[in-house]
Amino acid sequence: MPHPRVNFVGEAGSDLHLELSPTGPRRAAVAAALRDAVRSGRLAPGTRLPPYRSLAVDLGVARNTVADAYAELVAEGWLTARQGSGTRVAERVAARPRRVPRKAPGRGDGAVHDLGQGQPDATSFPRAAWAAAVRRAVTAAPHDAFAPGDPQGRPELRRALAEYLARTRGVSASPDQIVVCAGFAHGLRLLFGGGVLSGPLAVEPYSLPFHRGVLGDAGVRTIPLGLDERGARTEELASRPGTSGRHGARAVLLTPAHQFPIGGPLHPARRAAAVDWARGRGGVVLEDDYDGEFRYDREPVGAVQGLDPEHVVYIGSVSKSLSPAIRLGWMVLPPHLVGLVLAAKGLREAWTGVTDQLALAEFIASGHYDKHIRRMRQRYRARRNQLVATLAERAPHIAVTGIAAGLHAVLRLPPGTEPSTVKAATGMGVALDGLAAFRHPDSPQPHWDGLVVGHATPPEHRYRPALDALCRALPPPPDA
Template sequence: MSRVDSPHETGSDVHLVLSPAGPRRAAVATALREAVRTGRLAPGTRLPPYRSLAVDLGVARNTVADAYAELVAEGWLTARQGSGTRVAERVAAKAQRVPRRARGSESGAVHDLRQGQPDATSFPRAAWAAAVRRAMTGAPHDAFGPGDPQGRPELRRALAEYLGRARGVCASPEQIVVCAGFAHGLRLLFGGGVLPGPLAVEPYGLPFHRVILTDAAVRTIPLGLDARGARTDQLATHPDTSSRHGARAVLLTAAHQFPTGGPLHAARRAAAVDWARSRGGVVLEDDYDGEFRYDREPVGAVQGLDPDHVVYLGSVSKSLSPALRLGWLVLPPHLVDGVLAAKGLREAWTGVTDQLALAEFIESGQYDKHVRRMRQRYRARRNQLVAALAEHAPHITVTGVAAGLHAVLSLPPGTEAATVKAATRRGVALDGLADFRHPDAPEPHRDGLVVGYATPPEHRYRPALDALCRALPPLPDA
């Protein structure tokens, strides 16, 4: 491996393996030629000075100089005074590049209407960069030491204030554990043995969450669902949740049931908390998009009803970006030590820079500003979807649109699979409602589409809606 030996010797590190046979100049030239041909050395890459590479390879300086000269003559490299020796731009076509991996069902799709993704083009780059600069400037030296698995105190303080103010969560910084998102939190709680199974769940939810629980040997028990949300009133009577050895925890998307939409009714919230108290158990509250509401009053967190029996889980995956990998658990005090033990002393930590930046982003008011801006944008997107359906498919009912980043389109019985295929043929990536149904859900499945309206860039959104409407089934008598 070549090294930069002085401030005046600049160039990229290059790993070369020389053939033990033959002249050294030819071996160096062959190794360099192969590195360029295979794409390991990209066009424009600046190579190390002769002396640096010669020291690393254990050969004479003139050997490297002659090899460079040979490859310059052949067109593999270029050499200019003051610019050093670089891989020639015109050999890019010879490089064997690894193809980019297609993203699942998006492969071949022109329009991405899948749920669960925010508008990536709206990430507040300038405000976030400014928050990073301020956070790094003011960070204490211990921020760059071994750290704390609970998360930076600056972020936990900022989250305690924000969640209390905006979501009605009752928490001190000591009750908060920073994690990498909801799925990570679920793994800590169940994969780490903090909570035992089985777990009562809603009849619709994300399949990969069930996979996490299955991997942790946790059986899930689906409740019923109606217009008031999950049938938490069944917890006290269901044989798998009321018996001595039954479930002692229930997972709910109380602010906006995923994916069918709608908040959990107040009586159902109270029923869940009362059941947890009587069982000595907990309610797990997944507040995945609680900031985004449009046509209703804000719905506070269930956690505020009983902080000792509710675990509140949140993240910035919908509000900012899933790429940040930042989430949090607000825990009853008696669960904090168990979660920290499951997290470990040096594993599964979120980067300090992002934690400090998020704390600064919240405390400066930029997070609230961004959420308000995105709330307006997503409301407009939602309105466009509803208007397009009213114009082109008035027989299709749309629900779950008072909040969140997706809507559910109700379909005639037996048409869901065919409609998803028709959408795929038109270049539209979306999900059928059946993809989210628990295999043991008590009620019959109702056909529908889960349509995310946050992801497409502005200039592609209207064409995406047009393609979606053309894929929908016509009126039965049409």
């Protein structure tokens, strides 16, 4: 009788899954199954077992079979039996600890200090405010919210996003131009994997390899532009061989507010050049506004989308502002692309949950999202300032480049020292990325040695130790 389910009716009132061997004596099978349940921790010390008569009925065996199995386990010390107290798991019996394989230091795999880029401080998630938003949103939601999901997204969220993005990012959009998605990568899959746009796609010479992988899976060839202190060289879209004309790029992907990962903004002239190219060639600018709200030295620069909503696809998400665990993003599309994206998405929403959409709409409309952004802006500004001050004191030969913004900073290293520095950091239990990990393999631009340091990820009490370990891994001054 393999895998019977037993209904315990004692103090716990819970179920226990017992696996009895289909062969051999029944008493031995019952004893072995109970022994395994105790050993694995499924039956905790002190748990009261059901009377042997009840268990015998549930298992379909004789009463004496269970009584003998109980007696055997009492004799072995697994169980205790006292008059008036029944049969219980012995208090001295401890579950055998599961063996967990040890992992080498590295991001997310047991590193002592996580300075990986792109993750907000998980300890700062606004649990109480978010839970309250969920309650209010679900209580007020119309009945149709719990029917099959609309692939465009809940109208409550699209209305809230249209107002918020216009107010904070200068985005020009009506709710009808917004399609809710599960994040930036999902947006890329819909646009290119769904046949809405096609390559080649011009890209910045440094970017997330994961995004290049998504594009590669869709058969899209990417063409890296140049990059300097003014941002991506968007003038190359119209002048550089291989990026214009019949065989050239049909779209360009940019991070204008805060180039990822180098860290500079796109110069106004180059913003205009990208929009002019898209308007003149019938192309599309894809604007990845991954952390546009987090500017610390001045007000955030508005979105490129506001310059030409007919030729810019604006993509954002809550991955940096709230949490990557909330799989919600949005695309603000030119009107002629909305239907194509919805056709690529399908008739029913398969990626994002209605409850999270309603909660985010309520979180924005109530003002709690703005409040959270302001709070985190102050915290991340302090984190970045602490990084800069620590380097100025302990490693003044290492420069922090880029603007004061976002959740990461780039540390420029002496030429040729990046690999050894990353290795040294790993040896000290510091998880971070070298700049080379983000370089486009076809970029003709010389590589800049550097470290991409996420200053938002560690909890507050772990940040100072992480900076100490980082400083110990940095190369010494040239004249040391």
